[in-house]
Amino acid sequence: MSSPLWEKCLSHLEGDLSAQQLNTWLRPLQAIETADSLRLLAPNPYVQQWVQEQLETQINQLLTGLTQGEINRVAIEVGTRETLAAVKSKAVPPAPTAPTAEADPLPAIGSPMNPLFTFDSFVEGKSNQIARAASLHVAEAPGTSGYNPLFLYGGTGLGKTHLMLAVGNRIKRDNPKARVIYLSSERFVQDMITAIRNNVIDQFKTHYRSADALLIDDIQFFAKKERSQEEFFYTFNSLLEGQRQIILTCDRFPKEVENLDERLQSRLGWGLTVAVEPPELETRVAILIKKAHQSGVTLPDDVAFFVAKRIKSNVRDLEGALQRVMAFARFTNQPLTIEMTQDALKDLLALHQKLVTLESIQKTTADYFKVRVSDLLGKKRTRSIARPRQIAMALAKELTSHSLPEIGDGFGGRDHTTVLHACRKVAELRETDNRVAEDYRNLLRTLSS
Numbered sequence: 001m002s003s004p005l006w007e008k009c010l011s012h013l014e015g016d017l018s019a020q021q022l023n024t025w026l027r028p029l030q031a032i033e034t035a036d037s038l039r040l041l042a043p044n045p046y047v048q049q050w051v052q053e054q055l056e057t058q059i060n061q062l063l064t065g066l067t068q069g070e071i072n073r074v075a076i077e078v079g080t081r082e083t084l085a086a087v088k089s090k091a092v093p094p095a096p097t098a099p100t101a102e103a104d105p106l107p108a109i110g111s112p113m114n115p116l117f118t119f120d121s122f123v124e125g126k127s128n129q130i131a132r133a134a135s136l137h138v139a140e141a142p143g144t145s146g147y148n149p150l151f152l153y154g155g156t157g158l159g160k161t162h163l164m165l166a167v168g169n170r171i172k173r174d175n176p177k178a179r180v181i182y183l184s185s186e187r188f189v190q191d192m193i194t195a196i197r198n199n200v201i202d203q204f205k206t207h208y209r210s211a212d213a214l215l216i217d218d219i220q221f222f223a224k225k226e227r228s229q230e231e232f233f234y235t236f237n238s239l240l241e242g243q244r245q246i247i248l249t250c251d252r253f254p255k256e257v258e259n260l261d262e263r264l265q266s267r268l269g270w271g272l273t274v275a276v277e278p279p280e281l282e283t284r285v286a287i288l289i290k291k292a293h294q295s296g297v298t299l300p301d302d303v304a305f306f307v308a309k310r311i312k313s314n315v316r317d318l319e320g321a322l323q324r325v326m327a328f329a330r331f332t333n334q335p336l337t338i339e340m341t342q343d344a345l346k347d348l349l350a351l352h353q354k355l356v357t358l359e360s361i362q363k364t365t366a367d368y369f370k371v372r373v374s375d376l377l378g379k380k381r382t383r384s385i386a387r388p389r390q391i392a393m394a395l396a397k398e399l400t401s402h403s404l405p406e407i408g409d410g411f412g413g414r415d416h417t418t419v420l421h422a423c424r425k426v427a428e429l430r431e432t433d434n435r436v437a438e439d440y441r442n443l444l445r446t447l448s449s
């Protein structure tokens, strides 16, 4: 029993979706069509949620158009024709249209994975090279690559989720039957609480422990959730023992997550822990050009450089700025030039420039290293003062548009060669000394947020 109306909708949707999306999300749906309704039955809440979030509005519009308004809403439910028939034959009321948190004793099963987060859409640069290579390696041999768990950490908006989902999407592409579960640690905690409340903790355990790959975002939210950590710890062990892949993201290094169980911390160290750093200028430019291209826009190099030089905080902010520039150009019907970009980003640029001044860098660095600003500007050469001073100068070079002589002036009238030396020294130490790399990253994050 097929639905001609749904077949027509599908042929319209086909043009907008990749073959993989069609196979993953739409082909498993069963359609039930009557004179005045269309119901789509999803095999599980995961597919239901994805279709509702990504396509419901579009399907409703298609239906309205195809039926001249006779049908204008689709119902997306969980179930199969067989289960519906069974329900009917027993003359019990039909299943509710969607399992609500109250009615459904089983916790939800992960969040939909954004299908656009792939390796192809990820721009590689020095800041993310190792993280990308490790992720690719894991995607090609999940569970057996030796990088298990893979722990990606770094500041907000730098592409950790993108990389993690690139792995998840690749695993699903190569093996559509693989059970890849993706969710945030907050969601894990909530699901666990729901499971305990509804007395289905065993199903909860079985569910997570049967994953081929478990991807958990933002594990810093596990802090202080002792019971959840314990449950996660057992899930974690059971998956590792079964050679299933685990990928975790976090906004900081595992040892810096306060109140994270020590056993868990030490297990995290069994795999590979890699940082995703803020992208350098060239990568920011490449990201802008690629994202614009994905939207069908050719971004001139000078405009890309103009934006990338000014928005340094993170990729999410960079994307936000690009969206604004493209929308401004479209609505005002202007070509993409630097003048137009300046106009489109006026308030945003003012905000970014205001945030990072030599003074704010000096104050933040002094606070971080527990020294005085006057020490950073003064003549003392002891290591405990000289190193923070060098780091502050390197940050000033990276985060402001001041020249080397201007930075030297701002640091107690130093020569520009001293600033240059500081920048080189810090760049070298960031490669060889984890502590310095970590300090620099933390400061960059604080100053850019």
Ligand SMILES: Nc1ncnc2c1ncn2[C@@H]1O[C@H](COP(=O)(O)OP(=O)(O)OP(=O)(O)O)[C@@H](O)[C@H]1O
Pocket (backbone or CB within 6 Å): 117, 121, 122, 123, 124, 128, 154, 155, 156, 157, 158, 159, 160, 161, 162, 163, 249, 251, 287, 315, 316, 319
């Ligand atoms: N190297 C990159 N190439 C292309 N897009 C990128 C890159 N890095 C980040 N992005 C994009 O930036 C946005 C933010 O990335 P993402 O959500 O992965 O950040 P995150 O590090 O997980 O941040 P948070 O910790 O706040 O969740 C996404 O749209 C992502 O596609």
